[in-house]
Amino acid sequence: MASTAVTLEIPGPDGEERTVRVSSPDRVVYPDDGVTKLDLVEYVLAVAEPFLRWSGDRPVALERYPKGLADKPFFSKNPPKGAPSYARSVMCTYPSARAHEQLVLDEPAMLAWCVQMNTVTFHPWPVRAENNDNPDELRIDLDPQPGRDFADAVEAAFALKELMESLGFTPFVKTSGNRGVHVYARIAPTREFLDVRHGVIGIARELERRLPDLVTTEWWKELRGEKVFVDFNQANRDRTIAAAYSPRPLPGAPVSMPVAWPQLRDVTPPDFTVRTVPGIVAADGDAWAPAPGESMNDHVGDVDAAIALWDADVERGLPELPFPPDYPKMPGEPPRVQPSRAKKDAP
Template identity: 75%
Template sequence: MASSAKMLEVPGPQGPRQVRVSSPDRVMWPDAGITKWDLAEYVAAVSDGFLRAVGDRPVTLQRFPGGIEGEEFFSKNPPRGAPEWARTVVCTYPSGRTHPQLVIDEIATAVWAVQMNTVTFHPWPVRSADNDKPDELRIDLDPQPGKGFTDVVEAAFGLRELMTELGLTPFVKTSGHRGVHVYARIEPTHEFLDVRHGVIGIARELERRMPELVTTAWWKEERGEKIFVDFNQANRDRTIASAYSPRPLPGAPVSMPVSWEQLRDVAPAEFTVRTVPSLLATDGDAWASIGDAVGRVGTALELWERDVADGLGELPFPPEYPKMPGEPPRVQPSRRKMAE
């Protein structure tokens, strides 16, 4: 029999709000014994840092109605029954289709999303007032088999140096899994395709500087034992788990902002739904100043333009994208060679 609902009180813009959490004893992470109520309390406990990361952004919800070992789906349309204080914004997708997505303006909306069995929050890199022009440049460093967290950290420091040279101020977080995410706030002056090209310019330059460690190869068979710079995360409707967002993995890990001074010494698995609230209360939010350092994507675009002048062109887009101008064939290199 389902457990009875509980009410969680959280701050609101004009006083406390009461958010109903049904089935609070539902176990979301069986290995860790973490329940839906635990998850709701976690989101409320990290509200300041979490809202700094997701606030005023369209958000895709990764939902698990029966816990992380059960059914999983992504909600782009807001779930039914959204509270009256929740806001939406219409987003345009690569297909040209449009529909509303949830915007989280206050922590009550995030707790309600947990009520709807959301585990991971995936915000767009845009603000709701103009969701065609990103205000965040995000780079996902993804270790391939044979590489570990120490290798990713080495690549991250190389990326930090490069981005700083370009006038950007990079901030870093664990992915909640094996990788590292590096972000920089930018002026919202360019559309997604331009920002993607800026990321490709950065990725190719990092690959030139660290050729034994870093790769921009889209096809897995060409990556080897390196760190893949996932440039396609810069595309429209491609998102990364937010700062402080739990991940649907054993142990309930969290994508955790850390300082660059801490990065070499952290153990990502230690950042969990159970541990992060006290760590945040003690150490503060490593991304507290991210909004104070806004750069321009134009310097990264200059790298792209230089490479285009040298004969380097477009790279593959995600498979759900329509065929894009200048894109190389979407065929695995090994299959392409067999056909020749």
């Protein structure tokens, strides 16, 4: 028998109360861990302050699992039907040149409502709602390939930290919630997405030169080998990675968790779950805002320093790199043909 709906009263702005109805609160979302829909609502409310600090006021896509993780998800880019009156959205332009509204998160009740709509993972854009063509976050995704693991991504992250600091950035780090590591830096929103992507490629290529046995920028999986891939295409328009503090749809109910650099080598992804993170945040606070003046928001870098690496590589003859397959053909882009297939099809 279906469980009885639960109605929550959640504080809103200016002393207002928001009402969020959670249907089927006992429905199990994580079948191996017993985490229910209500558990996820309580989790996002427990971490709402740091969650909204980093993902609020940004267009966000919702990765939704209407039947739990046992079934396939879908992504909501348009605001879901039935959004409350206090929900905010903003018009976003996509690589196809189409434009439509996308949800913006402003308050804890919106997090709870998104979970009520079966959201597990939140995917914010690296832009602010009022200027969503110019990223204000530099995001670098370190993705260990088969044969490598989280510890390898951590080692790549420390080398990346040193490189970024030499370029004037102040990097912050989080676990991906899976096997990888995400490194962020705040940047002034002075450049559009393609420029920022080129800056990420410039950094990635320099990191690859410094750690050729560990790091790769090869887009095609068959060429990556047992290395840590720097996923430069996550810097594209309409490409996102899991939000800080967002649950991930994996066994154990893991969370993509901000971590202080001195702690990074001592943690593992399973340390951070929807059951453990509220207590960690309550005890230790937000690792990306540990004290006044130390928040990521207090350290804004200039992406031109990274773009200069790209420009230098272009002068040396290095080409543009492939774009995601659903993108329109981009200027200077190499053929989107898997290398093994290209050899097979060659006359």
